[in-house]
Amino acid sequence: MQSIGVGLLGCGTVGTGVARILLENASLLKARVGAAIKLKRVADIDLEKDRGIPFKKGVLTKDAFAVVEDPAIHMVVEMIGGLGVAKELILRAIENGKHVVTANKALLAVHGNTLFSAAVKKGVDLAFEASVGGCMPVIKTLRESLVGNKIESMIGILNGTCNYILTKITREGSTFQEALTQAQARGFAEADPTLDVEGHDTAHKLAILSALAYGMKINLNDIYVEGISGITPLDIDFARQFGYTVKLLAISKNLEDRVEARIHPTMIPENNLLSSVNGSVNALTLTGDRVGDMMLYGYGAGMMPTASAVVADVVDLARNMLSGSRPLRVPIFSYQKRRIQRLPVVPIGDIHTHYYFRFSALDRPGVLSKIAGVLGNHRISIQSVHQKGRKTNGSVPVVMLTHRAKEKNVARALSEIAAMDVVDAKPILIRIEEEGTP
Amino acid sequence: MQSIGVGLLGCGTVGTGVARILLENASLLKARVGAAIKLKRVADIDLEKDRGIPFKKGVLTKDAFAVVEDPAIHMVVEMIGGLGVAKELILRAIENGKHVVTANKALLAVHGNTLFSAAVKKGVDLAFEASVGGCMPVIKTLRESLVGNKIESMIGILNGTCNYILTKITREGSTFQEALTQAQARGFAEADPTLDVEGHDTAHKLAILSALAYGMKINLNDIYVEGISGITPLDIDFARQFGYTVKLLAISKNLEDRVEARIHPTMIPENNLLSSVNGSVNALTLTGDRVGDMMLYGYGAGMMPTASAVVADVVDLARNMLSGSRPLRVPIFSYQKRRIQRLPVVPIGDIHTHYYFRFSALDRPGVLSKIAGVLGNHRISIQSVHQKGRKTNGSVPVVMLTHRAKEKNVARALSEIAAMDVVDAKPILIRIEEEGTP
DSSP states (O other), X not given: OOEEEEEEEOOSHHHHHHHHHHHHTHHHHHHHHSSEEEEEEEEOSOSSSOOSOOOOTTTEXXXXXXXXXXXXXXXXXXXXXXXXXXXXHHHHHHXXXXXXXXXXXXXXXXHHHHHHHHHHHHTOOEEOGGGSSTTSOHHHIIIIITTTSOEEEEEEEOOHHHHHHHHHHHHHOOOHHHHHHHHHHTTSSOSSOHHXXXXXXXXXXXXXXXXXXXXXXXXXXXXXXXXXXXXXXXXXXXXXXXXXXXXXXXXXEEOSSSEEEEEEEEEEETTSGGGGOOSSEEEEEEEETTTEEEEEEEEOSSHHHHHHHHHHHHHHHXXXXXXXXXXXXXXXXXXOGGGOXXXXXXXXXXXXXXXXXXXXXXXXXXXXXXXXXXXXXXXXXXXXXXXXXXXXXXXXXXXXXXXXXXHHHHHHHHHHHHTSTTBOSOOEEEEEOOSSOO | OOEEEEEEEXXXXXXXXXXXXXXXTHHHHHHHHSSEEEEEEEEOSOSSSOOSOOOOTTTEESOHHHHHXXXXXXXXXXXXXXXXXXXXXXXXXXXXXXXXXXXXXXXXXXXXXXXXXXXXXXXXXXXXXXXXSTTSOHHHIIIXXXXXXXXXXXXXXXXXXXXXXXXXXXXXXXXXXXXXXXXXXXXXXXXXXXXHHTSHHHHHHHHHHHHHHHTBOOOOXXXXXXXXXXXXXXXXXXXXXXXXXXXXXXXXXXXXXXXXXXEEEEEEETTSGGGGOOSSEEEEEEXXXXXXXXXXXEEOSSHHHHHHHHXXXXXXXXXXXXXXXXXXXXXXXXXXXXXXXXXXXXXXGGOEEEEEEEEEEESOTTHHHHHHHHHHHTTOOEEEEEEOXXXXXXXXXXXXXXXXXXXXXXXXXXXXXXXXXXXXXXOEEEEEOOSSOO
């Protein structure tokens, strides 16, 4: 085999990055791989746009289906995204015996089990390094480098938009809305930011990582998801006074017969390395029974960092083909198919963690004792209390950190407290993560 | 092929860790790999030691050469270390057509080109993930994940002993000797710590990384090496006042036709993520032309983190065998053999960087101007000066940070200044690194 034929579906931001690396770094790739990787066809709905790439005549096409049928193409790179035609094209490519590379985390989180089964049945590879963490090799690290480890937990910052916004609020005291507007102006947030700021994008990624780490079927629906749109500069400021930073974390823990998997704004100690991860950067801490804590850090999005991860997958599959390896040299989801289990995700009400509460209470004697009384009734033990005199409309913020408590009890207590006459706004809750991070 | 036969040479700390992972996590490995990895023979000079492992009868042997001759063994794991018999055993194993896994950075840094050629000639694999960075997948990241990138620079903390000692000095104001003694007492430093504290171990690792990153032959001898035994709490304290932390860094830069490769104590800005890497931990920042900055972080030494990396290599090679792949699926040194160049390493005198100087000068008028005059004559421009009144025996420390200057000029200036009557001790120099780190 003298060269590997690649077909690219979708030539938007990341797709253009992939095309550029394959063309601009072609000589470097050949020096490393020992054969040429040829971008034979590129399908996109927009053939007029100037992508700054001198595609040869006949490479660009509007017909994505023609690409997945083309016998000269060994490998299809799907960069269309979304749950629509991308799925159909990937399944057709698999059916035609072509290997597939994708960065489509939403598709994998929702239909990954189906795609995975189709690929295994047909005996082709499905690679998706770029679906989580951009340039960070999280998928390869889980599937290969930590193969001798039982993964105990994963805690990470997996959405650059949210981290950019939280960094802005933390550093400049902006409101969520101000920070979001700036992120949009600077190209760090989409026009419709819901998928990012409400945590769904992070949940897609955690669904994929949990499957790989624990040998479980992908289960997006049971992941608890809470975004950052309710985060205020006031809470970030209180967090700082207690020695914490607020990050949107993906948290996943291996409890043997069950797993925790949740996305929410989280307070972490300032000396935790994840606290120093600022701006539109991603980082993931992996804890294995043999390696202890390990962290990966890098650009989680953007044209080139993501394209770099896509090209790593293309090369990985090219190396399989060039070395005569059978496909599925590494099992797609890290475990042999028959060893993949259905592991239940712990409902959010059943988790135990530390909490930060902020109540907006009337500035009257006895209020604190009433609140504390309700918490006590629900077996929530207070670690520290902070009552600041910043009165707004007759109310003061009462801030508390708790010892480990059960979420279900916390929810009940907070709903009782919210109903009290002396409390005049919905209580704020931020979970605290003390463990599992370096 | 139902199972893969592994022979282990050397069952000391890391060797024992490898044996434990292969035995204790055998079921997990089988679920991931799809076949059993069997530890068939273990050679060590000490057969009596209790390693807490129930080896089957006949597994343990004193005869390492019998292991590399055993036809039931597909893969030899060399954990003896050093430049002696390890080399001979590896070459014999290669000659016998067995794949080899090693963590022996000294051997690779000194004889890597020979071993590499022998393996390529015979058509077997030589894997060495555990030789650099313990559990961090630095080798795999360079050879696979960043394959689409031209690597521009690598900056890292690659020796846990040095980082432990520097962290101690920084946090507790201990002297180097006190910190070393404590490191030895806690098992973080060898009885003879020279290889670690004088920077040679770090140099071995950088020699390997540079070869992989830039496609060059291993060249240990031209790497500039300076250890940490001259670092004082006083200089660390001054560094802190200027907003810097002192780390022993491996620094390597791709200048196209030449490379920089040097090991020395380095001042880095406090907000650089590497500044937060404390204790016996390793971290490596990689900068690629496509990914920008990426960082890996984890335990760089110790029984289990290193053994985890060894097992990752064992599985990688096992997966090649099980999938019918030809050996050398990924080129051992990241580039096809014929594309590996001899790239010169820039002599230390020719580098340009920022500097910290500390002079011990008599507390007299005009001294500062004399020192500044000499620096000016050698085209060294001062960025800031700090003269503290802490007089010792009539002398005061004069501390300066410079703009970018050429090392050769700095050396000449410092030797002139050292000869001045008003200067009563050898000037202290610490290089500053402002670039290439996140």
